[in-house]
Amino acid sequence: MDILGYFREEMWMNVYGYHRTSTKEQHLDRGIEEIKTYCKEHQLNLISIFTDQQTGKNFNRPRYTVLVEDVLRPGDTLIVTELDRLGRSKRDTMKQIQRFRDMGVRLMVLELPTTLMDLSKMDNSLAKLMMETINNMMLELYASMAQAELEKKEKRQREGIAMKKQRGEWDDYGRPAAIGQDEFNQAFARVASGEITPTELRNELGLSHATFYRYRKKCLENFPDILQTDR
Template sequence: MATYGYHRTSTRDQHLDRGIHEIQIFCKEHDLELENIFTDQQTGKNFNRPRYTVLVEDVLREGDILLVTELDRLGRNKRDTMEQIRKLQSRDVRLMVLELPTTLMDLSKMDNSMARLMMETINNMMLELYASISESEIQKKEKRQREGIAMKKLRGEWDDYGRPPAIKEEEFAKAYQRVTAGEITQADLKRELGLSHTTFYRYRRKYFEKNAEIFQSQKK
């Protein structure tokens, strides 16, 4: 029997440290020898989790323990989460979720078979309940994000949102000064910066707006 941890964050901007630390502390406090902690930093939208796949398909064996901090680390919605839980159960891998106390009880050590059956039933009900709650929380978060984006668009602030900028405006301004100095053509600079035609001229327009006198000279 071996114990493994798994933790996932939705983006690379989020730190894995907290989840890793929680798993390590739990194992230390409960005398569990932790073999390894597998981590992914992938959005839950497409749930592309290469390290989780390796863990489940190639590493976990019958009788092993899988530790996660929260149930939504396993799936984006209730259906996906329950599918992962059933897969682990079918392989006799014990799932322990730190936020869910019923999963932390070792039911195999209970002598009373009826009591054990009751606790297993309660545990499965709690897992399904938490999966439903996790899905609901994700849906509410996405709804708030959609509403926030819609309001930003109405206020004309969408450019401040969305995807990361292709290049910082100050970096573009410094680079474009080579064009105004006659050192390089606009076409060559566009290729050098790796910007699309639309993106390049969007940055160029902003640059001219901040440097009106240059704009006047370029129009001639």
């Protein structure tokens, strides 16, 4: 193929983008703009960019599913800005990469220069094999980094939840504290004075047994003298 034919092929092959954020509060704009800019600068025929706003822990995402199952065809190219925008589970991400290979779809990751090289154009078979090996190693490395970052984030979340529970600021996972500690302390004074029983107060506040006694413990730690009249 002559050089003009090469550029014509590169320009008119169908290119699709995919970008993902973990939550709806995060903006998709930056990733979308990066993909558009790259395609414009390299004269690539960008057809569409598919987006999802949900976790990258798995690939059960509506727009990604449509893209892979209904849109991509052999000879197409898929562009993502970073590998973790594709997914954050190493095992599942590598399975998706192999799926693209089996489909005859080229994956380009803008943060990985080795994926931006079209190895099919290389004439030297040894050089091609070396670049394919390096490319595979880089993809696996970045997939490992994405999973490690996800695991670190989840660990911090678990630790944060555990600390909130210890402080009595979290009743159950994902549920705000049922009552403020100061409000409980004032209410518990009625128990200490003998006005009502602990069970009556617990029912009045709508607290579980464990939650009620967690608040009670903290109250007595802050106001030990109340034990003199606690019944």
